[in-house]
Amino acid sequence: MKSITTLPVAVSLLSVALLVGCEGPQGPPGETTVVSLEGFAADIKCGDCHNPDVDSTYYVWAKKYQWELSKHYFGGDFERNSSSCAGCHTTEGFVERMQGKSVTNHVDASPPGCFACHSPHSRGDFSLRTKAPVVLTSAITGVPDQTFDFGKGNLCAECHKPRTLSPKMNANAPGDSMVITTSRWYPHYGVQSQMLMGTGGFQFPGYTYTGNSNHATNTVIKQEGCIACHMADASAGSGIAGGHTMNIEYENTSRQKAWLLNGCTVSGCHAAASFTINYIGSSSSLTGGVGTHTAVEAYLDTLFQLLGSKGWIETDPASSSFGLVKASSSKPLVVKPAVKAGVLFNYYFVEHDLSKGSHNTRYAVELLKSSIAELRKP
Helix, strand or coil, rough: CCCCCCCHHHHHHHHHHHHHHHCCCCCCCEEEEECCCCCCCCCCCHHHCCCCCCCCCCHHHHHHHHHHHCHHHHCCCCCCCCCCCHHHHHHHHHCCCCHHHHCCCCCCCCCCHHHHHHHHHHHCCCCCCCCCCEEEEEEEECCCCCCEECCCHHHHHHHHHHHHCCCCCCCCCCCCHHECCCCCCCCCCHHHHHHHHHHCCCCCCCCCCCCCCCCHHHHHHHHCCCCCHHHHHHCCCCCCHHHHHHEEEECCCCEEEEHHHHHHHHCCCCCCCCCCCCCCCCCCHHHHCCCHHHHHHHHEEEEHHHHHHCCEEEECCCHHHHCCEECCCCCCCCEHHHHHHHHHHHHHHHHHHHCCCCCHHHHHHHHHHHHHHHHCCC
């Protein structure tokens, strides 16, 4: 009698042979005409990144979870996806810009992520898209543009830089009056690159502005830029910070606010034993001997109240325009003499930097103290 299992077994063996022993023709090359689909490098190995086991080549899964704790992920405002904003607020627009193309509208946008800073498929690695120096556009009449050249940090400065401002801050405006017609009269929110360099604020005549933070000249920071501090590895067991979270302030494993200082205390920088985020250093004579954050927050609060009393800024927390300039096209704000508009400019410049003076303590304090003094003049 023939076994009834013979045929199924034969079919199974044939199937295995076909699957294992045969290989079909190579598929077509990857699409290269669509944004973010830039083709694939020769001999690229998917398993180097897409590994269901432990990824020990690039740690992509770990970077993904870090990124999900970053402001790029949850606070990048990627709904700002029109052609005028998508070049920084979306991955798709940023890639277009880095490719030298015109930025288009991106309704189906994604926040700035892996493919914004890297092109791993086409390059086969996670090298940065660019490290070229970045020109920072001046928002002040008579002040030239500056070039930001901080190594790997140049990629960050492609977006963490000011935008154009209209009208530009002009101490010699016609009629000695600055006429402001928008509630958003400031050089956007990306002034971190300028602050780090010690440039970009309005410098009143008669005051000294050194802007000589060690951060502007430190060898490590000149090579690594923002990465030196914001992407340092956190200590094991302390919580998730640095890396691709890019967060210096974070929540530790005890659910308490903490600060990543590993990038600040490397050799040649701050002494680990004495350094805190509220650092009291060479700028103590400017801050009255208190910490950087304490001083800058106090000066910002003083300036905010002074601007509010002038009617130049909305100070009512219940207002939808809280914190914005009290100006519009139908009801412009006229600042006279024009030079005093520099106070408003400097308030937003330091406040939007978001570092509370850490990026460049001396420059931030010099701008705030001179602005307070100018606004208090009759």
